[in-house]
Amino acid sequence: MKHDPALSGKLIDGKGVARRLTDRVKADVESLREEHGVVPGLAVVLVGNDPASEVYVKNKAIQTHRAGMRSFMHMLPETAEQDELLDLIALLNANPRIHGILVQLPLPAHLDPIVVTNAIAPHKDVDGLGEVNAGRLSLGIPGLVPCTPLGCLMLLQETLPTLRGLNAVVIGASNLVGKPMAQLLLREGCTVSVGHIDTKDPRALAREGDILVVATGKTGLVRGDWIKPGATVIDVGITRIALPDGKTRLAGDVVFDEALPLAGHITPVPGGVGPMTIACLLHNTLQAARIYLNGQSS
Amino acid sequence: MKHDPALSGKLIDGKGVARRLTDRVKADVESLREEHGVVPGLAVVLVGNDPASEVYVKNKAIQTHRAGMRSFMHMLPETAEQDELLDLIALLNANPRIHGILVQLPLPAHLDPIVVTNAIAPHKDVDGLGEVNAGRLSLGIPGLVPCTPLGCLMLLQETLPTLRGLNAVVIGASNLVGKPMAQLLLREGCTVSVGHIDTKDPRALAREGDILVVATGKTGLVRGDWIKPGATVIDVGITRIALPDGKTRLAGDVVFDEALPLAGHITPVPGGVGPMTIACLLHNTLQAARIYLNGQSS
DSSP: OOOOGGGGGGBOOHHHHHHHHHHHHHHHHHHHHHHHOOOOEEEEEEESOOHHHHHHHHHHHHHHHHTTOEEEEEEEOTTOOHHHHHHHHHHHHHOTTOOEEEEOSSOOTTSOHHHHHHHSOGGGBTTOOSHHHHHHHHHTOOOOOOHHHHHHHHHHHHHOSOOTTOEEEEEOOOTTTHHHHHHHHHHTTOEEEEEOTTOSOHHHHHTTOSEEEEOOOOTTOBOGGGSOTTOEEEEOOOEEEEOTTSOEEEEOSBOHHHHTTTOSEEOOSSSSHHHHHHHHHHHHHHHHHHHHHHHHHO | OOOOGGGGGGBOOHHHHHHHHHHHHHHHHHHHHHHHOOOOEEEEEEESOOHHHHHHHHHHHHHHHHTTOEEEEEEEOTTOOHHHHHHHHHHHHHOTTOOEEEEOSSOOTTSOHHHHHHHSOGGGBTTOOSHHHHHHHHHTOOOOOOHHHHHHHHHHHHHOSOOTTOEEEEEOOOTTTHHHHHHHHHHTTOEEEEEOTTOSOHHHHHTTOSEEEEOOOOTTOBOGGGSOTTOEEEEOOOEEEEOTTSOEEEEOSBOHHHHTTTOSEEOOSSSSSHHHHHHHHHHHHHHHHHHHHHHHHO
């Protein structure tokens, strides 16, 4: 990625923000241990042998451990039955050393991700993907918020003095990112619009956004003329693409070189949203341990 | 309300749609009784002596009874403690003759509406206001949907051949109407924007709406120049206002006489959204009885 160094003040440093958040979590984990004798614990469950998922869960385990937390990994074979997985989740729900539970998605096709996700106790649902936490987010009740949109929100809060009253446009309406992102932005007082595959003129919609969050998984969907001049652009997309010379590189949903001159601030890919997701997982695990502690003392 | 009779084809007949829905519910209740021996039952709980709430719950009880369902009313004094209310809800949750439970809002200030609403078993939460049903709506999982936005959606479906791809603008972001309305419209494939008290230019936002749903409780907020020509306008607001001659009338959030010439279709106030809310409550109670029946047979 080459660009005018004068423009680099526009880059949102996801790596840096994530590192500072991780450091804060680590310090808080230390205090929690010293003051209350509680060490936050995260259990990550992987079903099957998807290589990308294996890399993700290993990274999560390492980062958790580095932050001073207990880290548990449970790997089930591709053929695991749903009942076996639900039994495991029930054990993890009952285990007082485990404060957060994460089942890596996607699951093999014979398992129902909705049933499995909802089997995680809401106060241990650190991915925030179960119906109770989704409802709490929608209703504005405190709960565990999905990591990627939470990370996007933190980047916006680092970048902008206030979000209240800004026009925010979210492109992509997934349960994982787009929908919770829209609800978070609404909670912060933004006027929020959500576009998706059925949106007739997504470019016109995007151009209304003082904030533009793109989470479609379609590499290069968002061109320069989708960007409102001065907008803050958060690119959630991350896809490995092949280059003509046989090498590969990571690319986002936004054509970065076209968007950079127009955007007020923009996340790079990689180094933007990506590092925030795992930092927010650590943050949520710490939150879950605090919820546990409050439940103990009340 | 006076207007050119040639324009009356524009009026969305909420009363008529609600009557047909109520008739369908009544017929289905009859079948359910004959085929499965189950009579749907709705329990309405009122705390305190708010006169408007008393009228609402009485109306709900009468309509429930007329639809062939069992109707139960529980009236607690203004001074009732939260534990007393929670104990009552626990009894109603456990009662197999009761399929739907509704606690009339607003509650007296010393009671926590979030705790009370979430105490209702999700499968009996016919107002759809608990965190589990809110989460299901957000995630696109089947559940019980709040009555007023469900009624608005039905009116839109009666009026428009399809909602997919239309620009829908919701003014008002309450948990009761605005937020669930936005989620329903998103589920139907609309591009959805939500405006509220912090929206800088709500008129410009509203004018983008092929569909405009207004639920702010601010009488006469939406003027003619907020309406995109040809738009379908759903006015959820209903406030009794005093007239110069000392009489009163009901008014919506939309200035009806200004909007009528521009709108493609518009709900009157009264006779638009109002009758749908109670019809949808009956519909939800029937749904809850079916959920109960499926739980019995599985």
